[in-house]
Amino acid sequence: xxxxxxxxxxxxxxxxxxxxxxxxxxxxxxxxxxxxxxxxxxxxxxxxxxxxxxxxxxxxxxxxxxxxxxxxxxxxxxxxxxxxxxxxxxxxxxxxxxxxxxxxxxxxxxxxxxxxxxxxxxxxxxxxxxxxxxxxxxxxxxxxxxxxxxxxxxxxxxxxxxxxxxxxxxxxxxxxxxxxxxxxxxxxxxxxxxxxxxxxxxxxxxxxxxxxxxxxxxxxxxxxxxxxxxxxxxxxxxxxxxxxxxxxxxxxxxxxxxxxxxxxxxxxxxxxxxxxxxxxxxxxxxxxxxxxxxxxxxxxxxxxxxxxxxxxxxxxxxxxxxxxxxxxxxxxxxxxxxxxxxxxxxxxxxxxxxxxxxxxxxxxxxxxxxxxxxxxxxxx
Amino acid sequence: xxxxxxxxxxxxxxxxxxxxxxxxxxxxxxxxxxxxxxxxxxxxxxxxxxxxxxxxxxxxxxxxxxxxxxxxxxxxxxxxxxxxxxxxxxxxxxxxxxxxxxxxxxxxxxxxxxxxxxxxxxxxxxxxxxxxxxxxxxxxxxxxxxxxx
Numbered sequence: 001x002x003x004x005x006x007x008x009x010x011x012x013x014x015x016x017x018x019x020x021x022x023x024x025x026x027x028x029x030x031x032x033x034x035x036x037x038x039x040x041x042x043x044x045x046x047x048x049x050x051x052x053x054x055x056x057x058x059x060x061x062x063x064x065x066x067x068x069x070x071x072x073x074x075x076x077x078x079x080x081x082x083x084x085x086x087x088x089x090x091x092x093x094x095x096x097x098x099x100x101x102x103x104x105x106x107x108x109x110x111x112x113x114x115x116x117x118x119x120x121x122x123x124x125x126x127x128x129x130x131x132x133x134x135x136x137x138x139x140x141x142x143x144x145x146x147x148x149x150x151x152x153x154x155x156x157x158x159x160x161x162x163x164x165x166x167x168x169x170x171x172x173x174x175x176x177x178x179x180x181x182x183x184x185x186x187x188x189x190x191x192x193x194x195x196x197x198x199x200x201x202x203x204x205x206x207x208x209x210x211x212x213x214x215x216x217x218x219x220x221x222x223x224x225x226x227x228x229x230x231x232x233x234x235x236x237x238x239x240x241x242x243x244x245x246x247x248x249x250x251x252x253x254x255x256x257x258x259x260x261x262x263x264x265x266x267x268x269x270x271x272x273x274x275x276x277x278x279x280x281x282x283x284x285x286x287x288x289x290x291x292x293x294x295x296x297x298x299x300x301x302x303x304x305x306x307x308x309x310x311x312x313x314x315x316x317x318x319x320x321x322x323x324x325x326x327x328x329x330x331x332x333x334x335x336x337x338x339x340x341x342x343x344x345x346x347x348x349x350x351x352x353x354x355x356x357x358x359x360x361x362x363x364x365x366x367x368x369x370x371x372x373x374x375x376x377x378x379x380x
Numbered sequence: 381x382x383x384x385x386x387x388x389x390x391x392x393x394x395x396x397x398x399x400x401x402x403x404x405x406x407x408x409x410x411x412x413x414x415x416x417x418x419x420x421x422x423x424x425x426x427x428x429x430x431x432x433x434x435x436x437x438x439x440x441x442x443x444x445x446x447x448x449x450x451x452x453x454x455x456x457x458x459x460x461x462x463x464x465x466x467x468x469x470x471x472x473x474x475x476x477x478x479x480x481x482x483x484x485x486x487x488x489x490x491x492x493x494x495x496x497x498x499x500x501x502x503x504x505x506x507x508x509x510x511x512x513x514x515x516x517x518x519x520x521x522x523x524x525x526x527x528x529x
Contacts, residue, residue, distance in 0.1 A: 022529035023529060025529070026490070027492065030452065104457075110488035111455060112455055355529045
């Protein structure tokens with residue numbers, strides 16, 4: 001990887017898709033558009049996202065997850081034993097229909113618009129999950145590249161729907177064994193292809209600690225019966241550590257947020273990362289990519305031995321954070337982190353769900369530009 | 381055109397829910413309304429709201445087919461409020477009536493067609509909907525159409 005400057009600027013992954021690509025995604029899902037035609041449109045969209053990141057001056061680029069329908073269920077078409085089910089289909093299968101309905105109403109989404117990769121058979125990687133995405137980006141940029149993947153806990157938890165998955169895996173822990181194998185195969189290939197940074201997305205970890213007795217607001221957490229949060233967090237630690245064991249060539253990170261489905265901050269989870277601290281410190285990844293741009297996240301914490309991917313802008317607001325505001329956020333982090341351990345990014349993606357972007361491409365670009373300006377100012 | 385009637389027979393024995401017989405079909409309906417979420421049967425009020433929503437959803441399907449507009453999925457989320465449900469329970473001192481006062485409905489439509497074309501068939505459907513037109517003079521109907529990819 002080429003040498004990165006102090007305070008490297010990157011994104012958390014997703015970028016709003018253009019309307020023609022959203023239409024193409026729908027047609028492809030319905031079998032009305034072939035892979036080749038879709039890829040041509042997606043290639044154009046990725047090139048545009050790369051160009052925007054270049055113009056904004058980011059130091060490490062992503063492909064904006066343009067080919068994915070959302071940040072985790074895209075794996076369904078690349079794995080055996082997985083079926084992409086809309087939540088409308090799942091309504092028939094979930095036990096607690098009342099809670100499910102409450103979540104859908106909170107999210108203000110139709111049940112057909114979110115798909116979940118559900119385990120219906122023996123899980124196996126049929127083809128690479130993100131390697132093709134990386135290869136394409138590599139051909140079109142000289143900048144370091146970040147690749148995002150759903151984390152092993154998110155995958156295991158969201159895929160395991162007891163009424164259908166238990167016929168193959170007695171418990172979700174059993175399913176976790178094959179998720180580990182799948183992700184290890186993927187990491188190996190991504191590293192072979194020169195991924196500079198592999199980021200695992202694990203948004204449900206916050207769900208475990210912030211929703212005691214409250215409505216569950218994150219979709220995938222509704223799918224598997226919940227156990228004791230401490231037990232679940234231990235399970236998450238063991239999964240990620242087994243996934244990354246022995247891999248050192250690329251930088252490995254983990255992104256944990258509190259939900260990114262709505263511009264209404266009141267519907268999103270709130271609370272400090274403190275209850276997760278002792279678990280996150282034990283995860284063998286170099287960087288924690290965390291949201292700190294809203295007061296919902298509480299004070300910046302020190303995670304021993306980790307780099308901090310500091311969230312400095314809220315991806316969901318139209319207000320563009322000023323360079324001065326961003327510098328103040330960075331300075332707060334510098335009170336507890338040395339400068340070479342701080343990376344800069346938005347709090348989350350700008351469109352975790354392709355058909356539900358939380359901002360426009362223009363605003364996303366302007367936010368990134370201000371992060372870059374703040375980084376430049378602090379480097380000199 | 382001669383007047384056409386739709387004929388149903390409804391039978392209720394002792395404490396059993398009512399059974400509705402219609403053409404070759406039958407279905408059971410519980411009490412008029414119920415506050416207990418664990419109540420075992422679908423209430424008459426829930427059926428009424430369901431019927432109104434199905435009228436809207438089915439109407440959209442029918443109009444879109446006629447106009448050759450492809451709608452992949454339609455989903456309605458509905459909630460209804462009564463003027464005063466306590467009068468139904470016979471609570472002493474409660475005034476007002478137990479009729480439907482307000483219905484909120486969000487209808488999501490997934491389509492790759494132009495949004496203006498979908499809004500046009502939405503307007504046509506509302507004009508032609510038997511249940512919407514029946515309720516419109518007496519019930520506040522707040523309907524919102526959201527078009528998604």
